[in-house]
Amino acid sequence: MYQFEYHRPKTLDEVTALLARLESPKILAGGMTLLATMKQRLAAPSDLIDLQDVTGIAGISVDAKNVTIGAMTCHHDVASSKDVAKAIPALAYLAGRIGDPLVRHRGTIGGSIANNDPSADYPAACLGLGATIVTNSREIPADDYFRGMFETALKENEIIVKIVFPIPQGAAYQKFPNPASRYAMVGVFVAKTAAGVRVAVTGAGPGVFRMTAMETALAKNFSAAAIDGITAPVEEMLQDMHASSEYRAALTSVMAKRAVAGVSA
Amino acid sequence: MNAIDAKKATGIGASVPRKEDFRFITGNGHYTDDICRPGQAYACFVRSPYAHATVDDIDFADALAAPGVILVLTGKDVAADGLGGLICGWLVHSKDGSPMKTGAHPVLALTHVRYVGDHVAVVIAETAAQARDAAELVDVSYGELASVTAVSGAQAPDAPQVHPEAPRNTCFEWELGDKAATEAAFNNAAKVVSLDIANNRLIPNAMEPRAAVGEYDKGTGVYTLYTTSQNPHVARLVLSAFVGVAPENKLRVIAPDVGGGFGSKIFIYSEETVCVWASKKVGRPVKWIADRSESFVSDAHGRDHQTHAELALDANGKMLGLRVKTKANLGAYLQLFSASVPTYLYATLLSGQYDLPAIYCEVDGVLTHTAPVDAYRGAGRPEATFVIERLVETAARELGEDPAEFRRKNFIRKFPHQTPVIMAYDVGDYEASLNEACRMIDYANFPQRRREAEARGMRRGIGFSAYIEACGIAPSAAVGSLGAGVGLWESAEVRVNPTGSVEVLTGAHSHGQGHETTFAQLVSDRLGIPIESVEIVHGDTDKVQFGMGTYGSRSGAVGMSAIQVALDKVIAKARKIAAHVLEAGEGDIVFENGHFTVAGTDRGLAFAELALQAYTGHKFPTSEIEPGLKETSFYDPTNFTFPAGTHIAEVEIDPGTGVVKVIKFVAVDDFGNIINPMIVEGQVHGGVAQGIGQALLENAVYDPDTGQLLSGSFMDYCMPRADDLPSFDVGVTVTAAPSNPLGLKGCGEAGAIGAPPAIINAITDALGVRDIAMPVTPERAWRAANGL
Numbered sequence A: 001m002y003q004f005e006y007h008r009p010k011t012l013d014e015v016t017a018l019l020a021r022l023e024s025p026k027i028l029a030g031g032m033t034l035l036a037t038m039k040q041r042l043a044a045p046s047d048l049i050d051l052q053d054v055t056g057i058a059g060i061s062v063d064a065k066n067v068t069i070g071a072m073t074c075h076h077d078v079a080s081s082k083d084v085a086k087a088i089p090a091l092a093y094l095a096g097r098i099g100d101p102l103v104r105h106r107g108t109i110g111g112s113i114a115n116n117d118p119s120a121d122y123p124a125a126c127l128g129l130g131a132t133i134v135t136n137s138r139e140i141p142a143d144d145y146f147r148g149m150f151e152t153a154l155k156e157n158e159i160i161v162k163i164v165f166p167i168p169q170g171a172a173y174q175k176f177p178n179p180a181s182r183y184a185m186v187g188v189f190v191a192k193t194a195a196g197v198r199v200a201v202t203g204a205g206p207g208v209f210r211m212t213a214m215e216t217a218l219a220k221n222f223s224a225a226a227i228d229g230i231t232a233p234v235e236e237m238l239q240d241m242h243a244s245s246e247y248r249a250a251l252t253s254v255m256a257k258r259a260v261a262g263v264s265a
Numbered sequence B: 001m002n003a004i005d006a007k008k009a010t011g012i013g014a015s016v017p018r019k020e021d022f023r024f025i026t027g028n029g030h031y032t033d034d035i036c037r038p039g040q041a042y043a044c045f046v047r048s049p050y051a052h053a054t055v056d057d058i059d060f061a062d063a064l065a066a067p068g069v070i071l072v073l074t075g076k077d078v079a080a081d082g083l084g085g086l087i088c089g090w091l092v093h094s095k096d097g098s099p100m101k102t103g104a105h106p107v108l109a110l111t112h113v114r115y116v117g118d119h120v121a122v123v124i125a126e127t128a129a130q131a132r133d134a135a136e137l138v139d140v141s142y143g144e145l146a147s148v149t150a151v152s153g154a155q156a157p158d159a160p161q162v163h164p165e166a167p168r169n170t171c172f173e174w175e176l177g178d179k180a181a182t183e184a185a186f187n188n189a190a191k192v193v194s195l196d197i198a199n200n201r202l203i204p205n206a207m208e209p210r211a212a213v214g215e216y217d218k219g220t221g222v223y224t225l226y227t228t229s230q231n232p233h234v235a236r237l238v239l240s241a242f243v244g245v246a247p248e249n250k251l252r253v254i255a256p257d258v259g260g261g262f263g264s265k266i267f268i269y270s271e272e273t274v275c276v277w278a279s280k281k282v283g284r285p286v287k288w289i290a291d292r293s294e295s296f297v298s299d300a301h302g303r304d305h306q307t308h309a310e311l312a313l314d315a316n317g318k319m320l321g322l323r324v325k326t327k328a329n330l331g332a333y334l335q336l337f338s339a340s341v342p343t344y345l346y347a348t349l350l351s352g353q354y355d356l357p358a359i360y361c362e363v364d365g366v367l368t369h370t371a372p373v374d375a376y377r378g379a380g381r382p383e384a385t386f387v388i389e390r391l392v393e394t395a396a397r398e399l400g401e402d403p404a405e406f407r408r409k410n411f412i413r414k415f416p417h418q419t420p421v422i423m424a425y426d427v428g429d430y431e432a433s434l435n436e437a438c439r440m441i442d443y444a445n446f447p448q449r450r451r452e453a454e455a456r457g458m459r460r461g462i463g464f465s466a467y468i469e470a471c472g473i474a475p476s477a478a479v480g481s482l483g484a485g486v487g488l489w490e491s492a493e494v495r496v497n498p499t500g501s502v503e504v505l506t507g508a509h510s511h512g513q514g515h516e517t518t519f520a521q522l523v524s525d526r527l528g529i530p531i532e533s534v535e536i537v538h539g540d541t542d543k544v545q546f547g548m549g550t551y552g553s554r555s556g557a558v559g560m561s562a563i564q565v566a567l568d569k570v571i572a573k574a575r576k577i578a579a580h581v582l583e584a585g586e587g588d589i590v591f592e593n594g595h596f597t598v599a600g601t602d603r604g605l606a607f608a609e610l611a612l613q614a615y616t617g618h619k620f621p622t623s624e625i626e627p628g629l630k631e632t633s634f635y636d637p638t639n640f641t642f643p644a645g646t647h648i649a650e651v652e653i654d655p656g657t658g659v660v661k662v663i664k665f666v667a668v669d670d671f672g673n674i675i676n677p678m679i680v681e682g683q684v685h686g687g688v689a690q691g692i693g694q695a696l697l698e699n700a701v702y703d704p705d706t707g708q709l710l711s712g713s714f715m716d717y718c719m720p721r722a723d724d725l726p727s728f729d730v731g732v733t734v735t736a737a738p739s740n741p742l743g744l745k746g747c748g749e750a751g752a753i754g755a756p757p758a759i760i761n762a763i764t765d766a767l768g769v770r771d772i773a774m775p776v777t778p779e780r781a782w783r784a785a786n787g788l
Ligand SMILES: Cc1cc2nc3c(=O)[nH]c(=O)nc-3n(C[C@H](O)[C@H](O)[C@H](O)COP(=O)(O)OP(=O)(O)OC[C@H]3O[C@@H](n4cnc5c(N)ncnc54)[C@H](O)[C@@H]3O)c2cc1C
Pocket: A026, A027, A028, A029, A030, A031, A032, A033, A034, A035, A036, A071, A072, A075, A097, A098, A099, A100, A103, A106, A107, A108, A109, A110, A111, A112, A114, A115, A119, A120, A121, A122, A158, A159, A160, A161, A181, A182, A183, A184
């Protein structure tokens, strides 16, 4: 790790002021990704602005329409929230499958979707449920937010404040973990929402994406059989030492069918 | 607690909780990183980013000027001080009689780097962070060259060369066995079964990374090296006699608590050599602690074989002969045992548990631009077992025979048994382990379980592995004749204190095995004293006179035998003293349950009373019997020991995803007599976990084009975790080893040896395929399940 300065502001205004003033600052949330990158000397911010004391950006609230999760809410809190489990059980389930207990107690939803790792789990929930990412300056629909591998619609120094998930009629998440990292090699989130069926896939491609062919088929007939034979395009899938693109494409279909079967409502 | 109870509670055969665990679990262990010497500086190594390159220039002016930097050293400094290179302690000859060929293994690279992670320079600074910052400023001009990382292709005439001394990257072309007899067996065969088998490359990943602190005492001229070693005396011998860091009497090596080795800490590496050498140059202690990324690239790796194997059978399915051709990846340099692992520790076990009249094995040792490959848990024996047990299972299937029955038919049943590949098995009962394993897994009802799984859409398979290994290495004369540079005896010194407590100094080293408990159990049992009164001292060349260290499951069979012999001597002398003190004839002295008594009387001495007499010397003629009570043994075994057993795995595979789940794993082992059943079971659990890791999860992958290690972190190198494994069912059968006084065989490696073929045999059974490559990733299983 290289030298850096550490800041621990209490308000979002202070955060924005610091971001504007400092040379090459970085926001620190749970640090699960950022600190590891810094230890490997792959990132060298001049300053870290720790969000943990900032008021109003952590916590879960649920109303009749939405589940709203503050950016600084850790995965464990989402996984163990009775309110989330009642409103969107698939979301609590997904959070409980991220990493290990240490990671779940440190890592945050804001950090996860700001980072937008192509094999992270939360992006699938955001896109699958049609969530809205609320920042300190605007509201971004999930459909516009995720821009491919580690790319998002966030502007420089824009801060995620909360994520608003509309409560679906039913949803399910199926994750096929990479045996080594336990990130998603393929994760499929299926939701029946007011706006129709949504299918989001993470891990398989260079960023989370929707499977419109499956959505169309499921809109007509919401059953695993309806999407039999529909897979993601092989040539657009990732390929690495763990899995070929062909295998990842095949898994999108298997995982999607299992997710559909898991949607109860 | 009286002596009889002590024997029961803490003697041989009792599951005594490990004495060392309290300090480990409460964070009070003393690992090398816990050792902080006054004024210590920190070393950081500059490592090669290339698999193969010339080192044209090293400009370290900026590094030297960086904050806190004390010194930068390169290969030129090593050469200027006349230090030798790192050595291989085992000389292997090729078929044509020529000695193995390889280039020098410099402590720091001089002209070339030969693998990613190779040592180029070292920066020594006030803090670890400053050393690391400055290491980035060392400007090395490399001339990148083409590299080769896999054995296939490495021997081609136009392949990039690792060392000019070894043409075609061939270190040796070795053979073992009777070629003509084996040819004849194949000519007479009714059936030949053959397989091409890869044994995947593994990275050891001990929990504690390698580490060293070197210190030089200006007053006495004595160097002290604290390091993560499985064999500190061997480290001292190599560093003094071969590398020439210091004379042996001026070098003390201490291996304190060590957090796992699995073989990787047998070897003498550049890092500890540099720490001890540089400590004099900087005039301060020098410390180095590997981080995990360094461990991945620079610890010696394991396995990495490519093999073609054939089994000849007669019309009744009896084995006639075995022919094996293996190419073993040695990496870029030979490490301490590199040459022996794929030769004498491998081919000598190819007879397995079977009565095989003829075996011929050829092994090419191949140099590549990868980290050195050396002993890793099992060292050669997992590779041999994998070859023979995959072939045997395949043969049974092709003959349409039950795999258990086919094995029974071919088992060795008469002992001693001379195999065609050097080993003389002394004792065993292979059918007993097989039968017990079949009973424990309920083999008879497997077809029902398979049908039930199929009804759920799953594919279920069962796989056997009847392994044998050679442990307790080894008779010094035997290994000497095979090329070992050292004898493989072990030493022990039993020191009885005047109050009757005992210190045992052993040349074995414990780095997870629990010696402080099991060795103390032996003493408690023999002397009838509480285990709390026994201290096991190891890992310090100033305390223990000499020793060969711990590896190859040798510390029970060889190390404890040495203690046993020394205890015999202690008891013999104590008897003499007792006879005088009790005014009886020596022949009338009975030693039982910690008491010396005169037979048929109530006159006697407790062991502690006797000890005090020995040191006061008031009551016996010290002209006839020297005062004191301390005895030594250098014990050389008469044979290897041959632990053997049967492991059976049952797996279920999801054909949709290819996920393989190990449903049941039964291990029935014959380790001879057992000192501590709980520790033995723990060793089996750990070994099986590593074996399943090799079969399903672990794989060291180098990029074939760039030679970069792709599996360089736990994000990509998959270590087995608890939820990857079933709860193991462990059983034992016992035939006592006749070659050592305690009848022990050794249990440290069995799991890693037995498990991989059991798993692969189960997977191929489940999927109905002939073969599948390790590790069986979900994708590989999915392809096999779907005929892709
Ligand atoms: C061992 C391990 C296993 C893991 N396994 C999984 C897994 O299975 N699935 C999975 O999805 N993830 C996994 N993760 C990732 C983890 O869940 C975290 O979500 C992730 O590390 C980022 O969250 P964080 O809070 O730690 O962010 P940090 O590391 O602190 O920050 C990450 C990035 O986001 C930026 N950032 C943080 N908060 C905000 C904000 N509010 N607004 C704007 N930018 C922000 C930071 O500046 C930084 O660039 C794993 C991580 C580890 C270490």
